[in-house]
Amino acid sequence: MARNTLTGNMLIAQSGGPTAVINQSLVGAVLEAKKRKQIKKIYGALHGIKGILEEDLVDLGRESVKTLEDVADTPSSALGSVRKKPTPADCANIFKVLQKYDVRYFFYIGGNDSAETTHIINEEARKAKYDFRCYHICKTIDNDLRENDHTPGFGSGAKFVASAFMGDNLDNRALPGVKINIVMGRHAGFLTAASALARVYPDDGPHLIYLPERPFSMNQFLKDVKGVYNKRGRCVVAVSEGIADKKGTPIASLFIKEKDSHGNVQLSGSGALGDLLAGEIRSKLGISRVRADTLGYLQRSFPGVVSSADAKEARTVGREAVKASVGSYTSGSIAIVRKAGKKYAVSFKRVPLKNVAKETQHMPAKFINKAGNDVTKAFIDYAAPIVGKLPKIGRLKGVRVKKKK
Numbered sequence: 001m002a003r004n005t006l007t008g009n010m011l012i013a014q015s016g017g018p019t020a021v022i023n024q025s026l027v028g029a030v031l032e033a034k035k036r037k038q039i040k041k042i043y044g045a046l047h048g049i050k051g052i053l054e055e056d057l058v059d060l061g062r063e064s065v066k067t068l069e070d071v072a073d074t075p076s077s078a079l080g081s082v083r084k085k086p087t088p089a090d091c092a093n094i095f096k097v098l099q100k101y102d103v104r105y106f107f108y109i110g111g112n113d114s115a116e117t118t119h120i121i122n123e124e125a126r127k128a129k130y131d132f133r134c135y136h137i138c139k140t141i142d143n144d145l146r147e148n149d150h151t152p153g154f155g156s157g158a159k160f161v162a163s164a165f166m167g168d169n170l171d172n173r174a175l176p177g178v179k180i181n182i183v184m185g186r187h188a189g190f191l192t193a194a195s196a197l198a199r200v201y202p203d204d205g206p207h208l209i210y211l212p213e214r215p216f217s218m219n220q221f222l223k224d225v226k227g228v229y230n231k232r233g234r235c236v237v238a239v240s241e242g243i244a245d246k247k248g249t250p251i252a253s254l255f256i257k258e259k260d261s262h263g264n265v266q267l268s269g270s271g272a273l274g275d276l277l278a279g280e281i282r283s284k285l286g287i288s289r290v291r292a293d294t295l296g297y298l299q300r301s302f303p304g305v306v307s308s309a310d311a312k313e314a315r316t317v318g319r320e321a322v323k324a325s326v327g328s329y330t331s332g333s334i335a336i337v338r339k340a341g342k343k344y345a346v347s348f349k350r351v352p353l354k355n356v357a358k359e360t361q362h363m364p365a366k367f368i369n370k371a372g373n374d375v376t377k378a379f380i381d382y383a384a385p386i387v388g389k390l391p392k393i394g395r396l397k398g399v400r401v402k403k404k405k
Contacts, residue, residue: 004326006131007038008104012060013045013052015081015117016143018076018301019312020160025109025137026079027072028318030060037104048082048108048322049117052097053090061286062198070317088115091124098125103327104132109318111151115333116357122331133310133325136353137317141300144188144360149338152317153300155310155386157184158194160302162390164295165198169205169236170393176234177289178225178281179205182274184299185240186250189213189363191299193375194383196237200393205236209337212242213363214372216251221277222284223355224373229287240292241247241273251276270294307388313346320348344385 010033014022026044033039043053058079063071071078086094098106107120115136121133141157143150161183162352172179182194189211196209207228210216228235244250252273276290281290317334324332332350339345367379 004038004133004328006042006104006133008102008132009041009043009105010039010105010107010395011043011045011057011098011101012107013048013051013109014077014079014081015048015064015108015114016139017111017138018081018268019141019314020156020301020303020306021152021311022073022076022109022139023074023078023203024072024311024314025139025152025318027068028315029107029109029137029322030063030068030318031065031174032319032322033105035202036322038326041321043103044079044102046353047080048084048110048114049086049090049094049205051080052085052094055097055100055237063403065172073311075303076304078334082402083113083287084117085113086120094121095124095128098132099130105135105322106132107137107318107321107325109137109139111138111142111356112145112356112360114139115145115353118331118333119353119357122353130257133329134331135321136356137321138333138335138356139314141191142185142188142360143190144362145335145356146359146361147333147335147355149336149346151336152310152314152372154190154311155307155388156302156305157191157299158197158383159307159310159387159390160299160305161191161194161295162197162387163305164298165195165236165238166200166205166391166393169198172205172234172236175289177291178237178278178287180237180239180274180277180290182239182241182271182292182294182296184295185212187212187360187362189240189242189368190383192238192240193363193367193379194387196375196380197220197383197387197390198304201395203232205234206238207232207235208373209238209375210240210243210373211363211368212240212244212250212367213368215246216243217246218280220373222280224371225281226285229285237277239273239277243273276403309344309386309388316348320350324350 143154
């Protein structure tokens with residue numbers, strides 16, 4: 001890689017939904033930047049591009065290594081986050097701030113919307129002939145970024161989901177009934193699918209899994225639940241918040257109208273979908289003990305449920321972004337690529353910003369069963385090494401004592 005002689009300051013920010021490992025990426029980038037002679041001061045913008053526009057910055061170069069390492073192990077966005085799509089006027093003002101602080105290296109940690117923002121800023125810089133390096137650092141528990149085998153945040157989010165379903169399955173086994181959990185996932189069902197990792201014994205839940213990649217039919221849903229309930233006397237169900245009918249209309253959108261600045265319906269802000277499904281089961285199937293929970297924001301920043309692979313890879317993408325920026329590439333996004341072979345291993349590569357921006361990817365067909373209500377072994381093999389070790393679950397042998405005459 002050719003040596004880059006561009007010298008100046010660095011600015012880094014976080015955007016979109018927080019994760020359990022997003023600060024690993026932040027710290028990975030900051031510590032790598034401290035090694036580079038091209039990078040002088042290291043600024044952090046509070047609450048993403050909002051902080052840039054308001055010049056609400058902190059000097060990350062003055063933070064000790066110990067403080068940074070403590071922050072790296074702490075969930076959620078240490079710099080604060082934002083959901084804001086920049087307008088042309090915003091971009092013009094952003095450049096004024098970049099120039100004012102002699103920022104030549106810009107890093108934005110986030111998902112596809114954040115990648116789009118990074119791409120917009122980079123294009124505006126190119127038009128203005130402003131010489132600087134612009135990088136997106138991948139992050140999203142939804143695991144839906146293109147070019148990536150998986151993304152930082154997913155492994156820990158999936159570990160939380162699997163652990164939550166392990167507990168719910170035990171609860172449901174002790175007090176039988178129907179339990180529904182609504183899991184994050186607007187267009188991609190990876191996180192909801194991770195609930196399948198909760199299964200230890202053959203009769204463990206979730207017994208049914210519904211993903212946004214397959215059209216949702218209420219009649220078929222009720223038939224599926226009835227079949228499991230009649231067989232096992234109980235049923236645990238995982239449902240993605242983004243399930244949609246055959247026309248592509250999200251079921252939850254019929255009840256929720258709130259949208260963010262990118263035009264996305266706020267699907268995680270309500271328990272309406274779970275209440276709807278639970279109500280249908282009670283009224284149509286006559287099952288009295290039916291409960292529904294929306295896992296919501298708990299999935300994103302839960303302490304103590306962090307995948308070791310996720311934390312390590314999140315640190316690496318931050319580090320690799322800085323390495324690429326001081327090399328020959330002026331912009332890009334760092335993607336995680338799985339290496340071929342039975343043993344789990346990954347590599348990291350720079351990809352063009354436009355390849356990651358805005359659009360998302362979905363669960364491959366091979367990960368979803370034919371009936372559209374469960375996952376396949378191929379998904380389990382894919383997700384298990386990313387999530388890592390889960391809690392051990394024991395069970396009594398249940399040798400029955402003969403009744404005395």
